[in-house]
Amino acid sequence: AAGVPLKKPVAGIAMGLMVKDEDKGVNGDYVILTDIQGLEDHIGDMDFKVAGTYDGITAIQMDIKVKGLTIDLLRQALKQAKDARVFILDRIKEVIAEPRKTVSTFAPKVEVIQIKPDQIGLVIGGGGATIKKIIEQTETEIDINDEGRVVITGEKLEKIQQAKDWILGMTREITVGETFEHGKVMRIVDFGAFVEVLPGREGLVHVSKMAVGFVKNPSEIVKLGDEVKVRVEEIDEMGRVNLSMLFGDDLVKAQQQRQERSNNRFGNNNRGGRDNDEHRNSDFKRDGFRVKRDFRR
Numbered sequence: 001a002a003g004v005p006l007k008k009p010v011a012g013i014a015m016g017l018m019v020k021d022e023d024k025g026v027n028g029d030y031v032i033l034t035d036i037q038g039l040e041d042h043i044g045d046m047d048f049k050v051a052g053t054y055d056g057i058t059a060i061q062m063d064i065k066v067k068g069l070t071i072d073l074l075r076q077a078l079k080q081a082k083d084a085r086v087f088i089l090d091r092i093k094e095v096i097a098e099p100r101k102t103v104s105t106f107a108p109k110v111e112v113i114q115i116k117p118d119q120i121g122l123v124i125g126g127g128g129a130t131i132k133k134i135i136e137q138t139e140t141e142i143d144i145n146d147e148g149r150v151v152i153t154g155e156k157l158e159k160i161q162q163a164k165d166w167i168l169g170m171t172r173e174i175t176v177g178e179t180f181e182h183g184k185v186m187r188i189v190d191f192g193a194f195v196e197v198l199p200g201r202e203g204l205v206h207v208s209k210m211a212v213g214f215v216k217n218p219s220e221i222v223k224l225g226d227e228v229k230v231r232v233e234e235i236d237e238m239g240r241v242n243l244s245m246l247f248g249d250d251l252v253k254a255q256q257q258r259q260e261r262s263n264n265r266f267g268n269n270n271r272g273g274r275d276n277d278e279h280r281n282s283d284f285k286r287d288g289f290r291v292k293r294d295f296r297r
Contacts (some may be wrong), residue, residue, distance in 0.1 A: 006099045007099070008053045008054070008055070008099070009053065009089055009092045009093065009096075009099065010051060010052065010053055010058060011051065011052070011053075011085045011088035011089050011092065012049060012050065012051030012052075012059075012085070013034065013035055013049070013050055013051075013081050013084040013085055013088070014035060014036050014041070014047060014048070014049050015032060015033065015034060015036065015046070015047075015048040015049075015050065015077045015080060015081050016032070016033035016034075016036035016040045016041065016044045016045075016046055016047065016048070017030060017031075017032055017033065017044055017045045017046030017048075017064070017066075017073070017077075018030060018031050018033065018040075018044055018045060019045050019066055022066070025045075025066040025067055025068055026066060026068050026069060026070050026073050027068070027070075030045075030073070032073070032076055032077050032080055034080050034081070034083075034084050035084060044065075045064065045065045045066045046062065046063065046064045046065065046066075046077075047062070047063040047064075048060070048061075048062045048063075048064075048077055048081070049061045049062070050077075050078065050081035050082075050085065051085075052085055053089070054086065054089055057078075102157075105155070106155070108153055108154070108155065109153065109154060109155065109156075109157055109160055110151065110152070110153050110160075111151075111152045111153075111160045111161075111163075111164050112149065112150065112151050112152075113150045113152070113164060113167065113168065114148055114149055114150070115144075115148040115150055115167065115171045116148055116171070117146065117147060117148045119148065119170075119171045120144055120146075120148055122170060122171065123144065123150070123167055123170060123171065124144070130170075130200070131144075134163055134166050134167070135163075137162075138154070138159045138160070138162045138163040138166065139154060139155075139156065139159050140152050140153060140154035140159055140160055140163045141153045141154065142163060142167075150167060152164055152167075165199055166199035166200060167199075169198030169199035169200060169201055170198070170199060170200040170201060172198070174197070174198070174201065174203075174232055174235065174241055175232065176232050176233070176234060176235060177231065177232060178231070178232045179229065179230070179231045179232075180197040180198075180229070180230050180231075180232075181229050182227050182229075183195040183196060183197045183203075183227065183228050183229065183230040183243070184196045184225065184226070184227055184228075185222045185223065185224055185225060185226045185227075185228060186202055186224070187202075187224075188218050188219055188222065188223075188224060189218070190218070191206060191207055191218075192204050192205050192206040192207045192209070192210070192218055193205050193210070193218050193221075193222050195228060195230055195243055197230060197232075197241070197243070201241070202241070203230070203232065203240070203241030203242060203243040204240070204241070204242055204243060205222075205228075205230060205243045205244065205245055206242065209233065209242075209243065209244040209245060209246055209254075210222070210245050210246075211245070211246075211250070212246070212250050212253045212254050212257065213257070221245075228245055229245065229247065230243040230244065230245055231243065231244050231245075231246075231247065
């Protein structure tokens with residue numbers, strides 16, 4: 001197709017054959033034609049297509065109407081085909097010296113990636129909701145086979161890359177200690193904020209991990225759509241990601257305050273202070289699960 005990048009220019013030619021005596025065929029007199037037209041193909045005795053580069057032949061195809069084929073005839077036909085092919089390639093080089101680096105804006109583009117078969121359901125989502133969302137927002141077409149081979153097609157490279165990053169982000173492993181510079185705040189709840197660290201992958205920043213000292217309302221620290229730097233602090237047994245916005249000196253201060261509160265609780269008959277502990281020892285709802293956290297131990 002026009003606009004598709006090639007390593008080298010390729011040209012093809014159709015060779016024909018006219019025999020003088022039908023009974024003698026190729027054993028009698030004949031002439032080999034170069035670059036035959038429709039009429040010569042119709043009344044002639046051979047249609048021999050040869051395609052290739054300067055370096056050699058890449059494809060051939062032959063239809064022949066007479067019986068038999070000699071080595072001499074084939075040698076001559078290939079010689080004439082090469083001369084014609086080189087002539088065409090020289091004309092191509094005069095117009096475009098080398099193939100374009102990228103495909104035409106009108107040519108379809110394809111990206112293929114591989115995911116684990118057990119991740120297919122994650123990418124497709126319930127009732128196909130996830131993959132439909134990816135297709136709609138990236139303006140691409142996506143096909144996944146049973147082996148996890150994902151084929152992404154579209155007209156815009158940036159959209160294909162967006163879909164690719166989305167799927168790879170959903171399926172790659174997140175590790176404890178990993179830092180994400182541009183997490184996006186997607187939801188704010190009473191006990192913290194959910195931050196998207198990869199396309200389609202969110203984690204919870206608990207209110208106690210947002211800032212040094214007591215934070216009464218997460219909205220005092222973040223707003224929807226904010227970009228925040230977060231660190232993966234824990235991945236629980238259900239695969240949920242717990243994040244922290246505390247780094248460096250803030251992390252050290254928060255750990256010291258936590259230790260001081262712990263010491264005060266034990267030193268004051270477990271009465272303890274308020275600080276962010278009022279967010280603890282309480283029920284809160286996260287992603288449809290009601291969780292009981294008990295920090296008295």
